[in-house]
Amino acid sequence: MTIRVQSSPFDVGAETSDFAAAQTGMGAIVTFTGVVRDLPGDGLERMEIEHYPGMTEKALAAIADQAQTRWSLGGVLIIHRYGTLRAGDQIMMVATASKHRAHAFEAADFLMDYLKSRAPFWKKEYTRSGAEWVASKDEDEAALTRW
Amino acid sequence: MTIRVQSSPFDVGAETSDFAAAQTGMGAIVTFTGVVRDLPGDGLERMEIEHYPGMTEKALAAIADQAQTRWSLGGVLIIHRYGTLRAGDQIMMVATASKHRAHAFEAADFLMDYLKSRAPFWKKEYTRSGAEWVASKDEDEAALTRW
Amino acid sequence: MDILYFAWVRERVGLPRERIETTAATVADLVEELRAREERYAAAFADLSALRVAVDQELTDFDAPLAGAREVAFFPPMTGG
Amino acid sequence: MDILYFAWVRERVGLPRERIETTAATVADLVEELRAREERYAAAFADLSALRVAVDQELTDFDAPLAGAREVAFFPPMTGG
Numbered sequence: 001m002t003i004r005v006q007s008s009p010f011d012v013g014a015e016t017s018d019f020a021a022a023q024t025g026m027g028a029i030v031t032f033t034g035v036v037r038d039l040p041g042d043g044l045e046r047m048e049i050e051h052y053p054g055m056t057e058k059a060l061a062a063i064a065d066q067a068q069t070r071w072s073l074g075g076v077l078i079i080h081r082y083g084t085l086r087a088g089d090q091i092m093m094v095a096t097a098s099k100h101r102a103h104a105f106e107a108a109d110f111l112m113d114y115l116k117s118r119a120p121f122w123k124k125e126y127t128r129s130g131a132e133w134v135a136s137k138d139e140d141e142a143a144l145t146r147w
Numbered sequence: 148m149t150i151r152v153q154s155s156p157f158d159v160g161a162e163t164s165d166f167a168a169a170q171t172g173m174g175a176i177v178t179f180t181g182v183v184r185d186l187p188g189d190g191l192e193r194m195e196i197e198h199y200p201g202m203t204e205k206a207l208a209a210i211a212d213q214a215q216t217r218w219s220l221g222g223v224l225i226i227h228r229y230g231t232l233r234a235g236d237q238i239m240m241v242a243t244a245s246k247h248r249a250h251a252f253e254a255a256d257f258l259m260d261y262l263k264s265r266a267p268f269w270k271k272e273y274t275r276s277g278a279e280w281v282a283s284k285d286e287d288e289a290a291l292t293r294w
Numbered sequence: 295m296d297i298l299y300f301a302w303v304r305e306r307v308g309l310p311r312e313r314i315e316t317t318a319a320t321v322a323d324l325v326e327e328l329r330a331r332e333e334r335y336a337a338a339f340a341d342l343s344a345l346r347v348a349v350d351q352e353l354t355d356f357d358a359p360l361a362g363a364r365e366v367a368f369f370p371p372m373t374g375g
Numbered sequence: 376m377d378i379l380y381f382a383w384v385r386e387r388v389g390l391p392r393e394r395i396e397t398t399a400a401t402v403a404d405l406v407e408e409l410r411a412r413e414e415r416y417a418a419a420f421a422d423l424s425a426l427r428v429a430v431d432q433e434l435t436d437f438d439a440p441l442a443g444a445r446e447v448a449f450f451p452p453m454t455g456g
Contacts, residue, residue, distance in 0.1 A: 020180060035170070101181070
């Protein structure tokens, strides 16, 4: 299991390559990459991501542990950035490997749902008209009941 | 939409990078990579993948079209190899991009289910004790009823 | 009409493709014609439930009409991915 | 005890962390103490349903006991991913 919380960009291609190369006996590899979207209207000047150093790493490791308990997985990778990002920047990625494609897909989907609502990150969006904390969505919390 | 049917290996890292770079306004990118697994017991000497040139490309394009009709997607990429492969070789990949993570996940999962049962590829496994065509699984056909 | 065979169907028939003259109205009629030819065809087409068919590169059923068809392919269920 | 604030809770309280002496038995008791201090705390803790709390870096509830706790953090619902 690899957990990285970093302000610097990551290279999704190199990460995917390295992750795939590190797996043995796995038939299926799924990756998810989250990208900062521009805002309609004013446009996004930048996004600031705040996190809780210490707790963040623990929370992500606990989520990855849960995934490894629920599905038969090889590797699990989670990378999440903090600090200043702009539209088009890659904000985070997860990767899962399993012998079975359904496990790899479900585990990646699960990681994303939990990461959104249980890992201590907060986003603030800056536009020409001001700055606003991104509100959590009821649907994100509701998504956890799928698992 | 990009469909590639090729005997040569592909670089999953470079493909993921290029795919991600080509998307605009997409918040979510999902990739699935299929890897040849070794066989218990005798071990896999090699796998030969046969396909139906002409129909293969059409069938994959039709599956990608269906995905684009059902979900709100940016790009869709499908790469599938044919010819000789060995354990650990990457056999195929799909990538999907969407504004919404659920769409990207579901579309990639759908592409895999359809590709398995509706694209004209056949696998033959060679071991020390002989060669055998891989039998289709009832569960693969059943998976299509999810959609 | 071009007839194509893939995977173990190809191996049983002993060739990947052939051109034949036929007046078969449906895929099923064509299968009957082929079966009657030689033992290797009878072996390849022994169990239709184990076979799939494409007419002009589109998956279809054994009762599909062949009017205007240029290419018919027989093969086992696909195992890609 | 170290008290940490994140996102708009941090902005309302006006600082990211502070060390306080408290005999509060539960998180809810601690919130009452903080609210009574100054207007900026009252503003930050006006609506508990909009807040989440972690004790020693584990998410928990407002009725969680504080015996032995070294670090309590208050923040809005997370929005990562």
